[in-house]
Amino acid sequence: xxxxxxxxxxxxxxxxxxxxxxxxxxxxxxxxxxxxxxxxxxxxxxxxxxxxxxxxxxxxxxxxxxxxxxxxxxxxxxxxxxxxxxxxxxxxxxxxxxxxxxxxxxxxxxxxxxxxxxxxxxxxxxxxxxxxxxxxxxxxxxxxxxxxxxxxxxxxxxxxxxxxxxxxxxxxxxxxxxxxxxxxxxxxxxxxxxxxxxxxxxxxxxxxxxxxxxxxxxxxxxxxxxxxxxxxxxxxxxxxxxxxxxxxxxxxxxxxxxxxxxxxxxxxxxxxxxxxxxxxxxxxxxxxxxxxxxxxxxxxxxxxxxxxxxxxxxxxxxxxxxxxxxxxxxxxxxxxxxxxxxxxxxxxxxxxxxxxxxxxxxxxxxxxxxxxxxxxxxxxxxxxxxxxxxxxxxxxxxxxxxxxxxxxxxxxxxxxxxxxxxxxxxxxxxxxxxxxxxxxxxxxxxxxxxxxxxxxxxxxxxxxxxxxxxxxxxxxxxxxxxxxx
Numbered sequence: 001x002x003x004x005x006x007x008x009x010x011x012x013x014x015x016x017x018x019x020x021x022x023x024x025x026x027x028x029x030x031x032x033x034x035x036x037x038x039x040x041x042x043x044x045x046x047x048x049x050x051x052x053x054x055x056x057x058x059x060x061x062x063x064x065x066x067x068x069x070x071x072x073x074x075x076x077x078x079x080x081x082x083x084x085x086x087x088x089x090x091x092x093x094x095x096x097x098x099x100x101x102x103x104x105x106x107x108x109x110x111x112x113x114x115x116x117x118x119x120x121x122x123x124x125x126x127x128x129x130x131x132x133x134x135x136x137x138x139x140x141x142x143x144x145x146x147x148x149x150x151x152x153x154x155x156x157x158x159x160x161x162x163x164x165x166x167x168x169x170x171x172x173x174x175x176x177x178x179x180x181x182x183x184x185x186x187x188x189x190x191x192x193x194x195x196x197x198x199x200x201x202x203x204x205x206x207x208x209x210x211x212x213x214x215x216x217x218x219x220x221x222x223x224x225x226x227x228x229x230x231x232x233x234x235x236x237x238x239x240x241x242x243x244x245x246x247x248x249x250x251x252x253x254x255x256x257x258x259x260x261x262x263x264x265x266x267x268x269x270x271x272x273x274x275x276x277x278x279x280x281x282x283x284x285x286x287x288x289x290x291x292x293x294x295x296x297x298x299x300x301x302x303x304x305x306x307x308x309x310x311x312x313x314x315x316x317x318x319x320x321x322x323x324x325x326x327x328x329x330x331x332x333x334x335x336x337x338x339x340x341x342x343x344x345x346x347x348x349x350x351x352x353x354x355x356x357x358x359x360x361x362x363x364x365x366x367x368x369x370x371x372x373x374x375x376x377x378x379x380x381x382x383x384x385x386x387x388x389x390x391x392x393x394x395x396x397x398x399x400x401x402x403x404x405x406x407x408x409x410x411x412x413x414x415x416x417x418x419x420x421x422x423x424x425x426x427x428x429x430x431x432x433x434x435x436x437x438x439x440x441x442x443x444x445x446x447x448x449x450x451x452x453x454x455x456x457x458x459x460x461x462x463x464x465x466x467x468x469x470x471x472x473x474x475x476x477x478x479x480x481x482x483x484x485x
Contacts, residue, residue, distance in 0.1 A: 035061040035115035037069070039127040048132040051102035051222040052176070056095040057127060059115030068092045070122070071113040077104035090116070099223035102133040109133055139173040141181070141218040141226045148232040151294045153239055153333040154208050161453040162332040164199035165234060171218035171226065180219040185212055192219075209238040239298030239333055243282065244484055246300040247274050250286040251341070251464065255309040255316055259404030273464055274306060277475040291323045297330050302484060307341030308462035310413065318347035324363045331367060331454040336482055340459030345373040345415040355418070368458050369421035369449045374440075381412035382436030383461065385470075386428035386445060392477050394431070395470035402465060415460030416443035423450045427457070427481075448481060455482055 040056040043049060059066040070088040077083070084101055100109050114126035145168040146152065152165050171178040182190040185204040205212050217229035251270050256263040263269060267285070275281055282300070284292045297303065305327075307318040318341060320327075331337060341347075348364055349356050355374035358364040365371065376383060385396035399409035406412075416430055428446030445460040457478055463471060479485040 032119040035117040037115040037127040054097040061117040064118040074110045076108040136222045137174045139218045139220045141171040143230045144168045151235045154236040164201040169216040173220040237294040245280045247283040250307040302336040304338045308464040338457040342462040372419040378412035381410040382432040383411040390425040392427045
């Protein structure tokens with residue numbers, strides 16, 4: 001029995017060996033079949049087209065699914081003789097609009113697309129379409145603002161009023177459409193945008209002070225970029241505000257005629273009046289020198305502008321409105337401003353009837369917060385001074401300076417401000433005798449605006465014709481209100 005058991009064991013072992021040695025081997029996996037790609041029949045081979053072409057395709061994979069497509073195109077410049085090969089680009093879409101490179105007079109294009117399957121396999125025979133494109137024209141770009149060599153104040157941070165250096169440009173494309181613009185400062189990188197009006201912040205200008213180049217280019221819908229663009233230089237001035245008060249004398253003494261003849265061509269007399277009452281010798285003669293440069297304006301915390309002569313026609317009207325952009329630029333960066341004169345508000349709308357409402361977007365509305373201005377008549381004159389408000393003292397006119405016809409000791413054509421916006425205080429109102437015209441009595445003729453970046457005071461009358469002893473008090477109270485006394 002023991003011998004039989006041993007034989008049985010040997011037999012079992014032998015049978016197992018035969019079984020496993022005879023087991024059938026598994027077959028290797030089937031190879032991945034490449035996908036196939038088909039292009040739609042538009043455009044057809046040999047077409048001559050504009051450079052912006054849309055192509056459609058489809059793909060199929062018999063042992064899986066399509067995960068995407070790769071496409072490229074090859075351009076041969078038929079007149080220049082050279083070629084440009086684009087890199088393969090991947091997409092999951094089944095169509096694309098391409099601005100084909102078309103810088104030659106006639107360009108031969110080979111577009112290729114190949115499907116990619118879920119195993120990463122590529123169509124070994126990409127679908128292909130061959131056609132021609134005509135030459136496209138580069139867009140042309142022009143900077144509209146700033147002007148070349150224009151000056152701007154600049155500070156190292158933006159505020160509610162100062163957002164940076166303004167830039168406005170436009171572009172045209174003779175055979176297509178401009179789709180994008182770019183700008184840069186000096187040698188910095190291009191900044192692409194669809195905006196045509198913007199502000200360039202202070203971080204783009206290093207150093208802040210001095211000349212800087214601003215360049216602009218554009219791109220059209222065939223991907224052509226203006227190769228030239230436009231370039232201008234801006235001159236930036238960082239204000240120091242190291243001095244306190246600058247007086248700008250726009251008063252034209254040649255127009256002190258008739259009853260004011262005693263003061264005709266007496267520039268020194270007017271100059272000394274202002275420098276005395278405001279306690280400064282820093283003055284700029286506008287009649288002789290024009291608008292002061294920003295390099296000078298930026299040294300002063302406060303600018304006082306006076307235009308105290310009468311005028312009756314457009315030729316003689318005050319010139320402040322023609323330079324108001326410079327004043328706005330000064331206010332944006334934190335300067336303060338006092339302006340006054342004979343018909344000073346009227347000079348901003350010399351040809352328009354008063355009373356006049358000043359609309360949003362105008363200097364009078366936005367910066368002085370005056371909504372409406374009016375003007376008293378010239379004859380008979382009845383303005384004999386101001387009643388002070390908001391802590392300001394009453395003042396009277398200098399009847400001696402105004403003794404002759406047609407003034408008879410009083411002033412006419414005084415600007416009043418019957419409607420004002422917020423953050424303003426009335427500091428002077430129109431005063432006359434009880435026998436005078438009641439139309440203007442009590443109307444504001446001097447206001448102060450409290451701003452977040454700047455402060456202003458507007459006087460609707462010529463300060464030179466205020467009694468000088470009162471003018472000293474008046475100047476002291478205005479400067480104290482602005483924080484300079």
